[in-house]
Amino acid sequence: MARNEDTSIENRHVFVAAKTGGGKSQLMRNHIVPAKGVRAVFWDPDKDHRCNHYSNRRQFLTALAKADKARKPFRVGWCGDSDKATFAWWCDAVWRILDGEFDTWIVTEELADLDMLNRVIPAYNTLSKRSRKYGGILVGNTQRIQEVPKTFVTQAAEVWIGLHEHQDANYIEKMTGLKREEVEQLKPLSFFKKENGQWVRSGTVYRKFGNSSGKRNQFKR
Ligand SMILES: Nc1ncnc2c1ncn2[C@@H]1O[C@H](COP(=O)(O)OP(=O)(O)O)[C@@H](O)[C@H]1O
Numbered sequence: 431m432a433r434n435e436d437t438s439i440e441n442r443h444v445f446v447a448a449k450t451g452g453g454k455s456q457l458m459r460n461h462i463v464p465a466k467g468v469r470a471v472f473w474d475p476d477k478d479h480r481c482n483h484y485s486n487r488r489q490f491l492t493a494l495a496k497a498d499k500a501r502k503p504f505r506v507g508w509c510g511d512s513d514k515a516t517f518a519w520w521c522d523a524v525w526r527i528l529d530g531e532f533d534t535w536i537v538t539e540e541l542a543d544l545d546m547l548n549r550v551i552p553a554y555n556t557l558s559k560r561s562r563k564y565g566g567i568l569v570g571n572t573q574r575i576q577e578v579p580k581t582f583v584t585q586a587a588e589v590w591i592g593l594h595e596h597q598d599a600n601y602i603e604k605m606t607g608l609k610r611e612e613v614e615q616l617k618p619l620s621f622f623k624k625e626n627g628q629w630v631r632s633g634t635v636y637r638k639f640g641n642s643s644g645k646r647n648q649f650k651r
């Protein structure tokens with residue numbers, strides 16, 4: 431159960447949308463989630479983030495509980511099963527370690543894969559509605575913006591929109607007012623960021639990272 435509620439904490443949730451390869455994970459890693467000195471927990475099936483990854487539930491829970499108890503910065507990530515039931519379990523585990531005395535970055539990759547368009551998973555709903563008061567900062571992304579509830583976008587304090595295909599760009603124009611041509615013409619790693627109600631151009635650069643990116647044996651495929 432989340433503890434030490436503090437209703438004065440503002441909403442700092444972040445939402446990022448771009449097609450695959452648009453640079454969402456890079457942006458989150460390089461610009462949004464602090465690289466060190468914070469409490470951070472990751473839903474990270476493809477290991478896009480720098481953290482201690484676990485694919486075993488018991489080991490994940492133990493690591494998280496230990497880290498929480500130590501009252502020190504930590505980065506604990508889940509890279510196991512990525513189905514809805516596992517996500518519900520993960521959200522519940524995160525909810526239980528939130529503590530209003532600390533910020534906790536809650537990083538979730540590819541929310542459309544969790545099939546919440548018509549019904550948000552209750553444990554995720556709890557995080558999105560209530561984690562703010564317990565220091566939770568939700569950072570989520572999707573490559574299919576039409577397949578997540580609009581509220582994921584409208585309720586975020588900070589929104590980043592990257593490169594999209596025509597159909598999604600149309601939807602984005604209707605939803606945000608961003609011109610669809612401009613959204614279609616963005617380069618990978620370039621984004622529009624909504625800041626104080628205004629859209630500004632921003633982005634990130636590719637930074638090498640300690641997973642297997644770029645080390646693929648071209649022959650093996
Ligand atoms: N080795 C590399 N050198 C330069 N740029 C790269 C390299 N690997 C990936 N990128 C850039 O990063 C992008 C992928 O970023 P990523 O954050 O993984 O995208 P997303 O999470 O939106 O699918 C690629 O489209 C490419 O622009």
Ligand SMILES: [Mg+2]
Nearest residue numbers: 454455456478
């Ligand atoms: Mg990604």
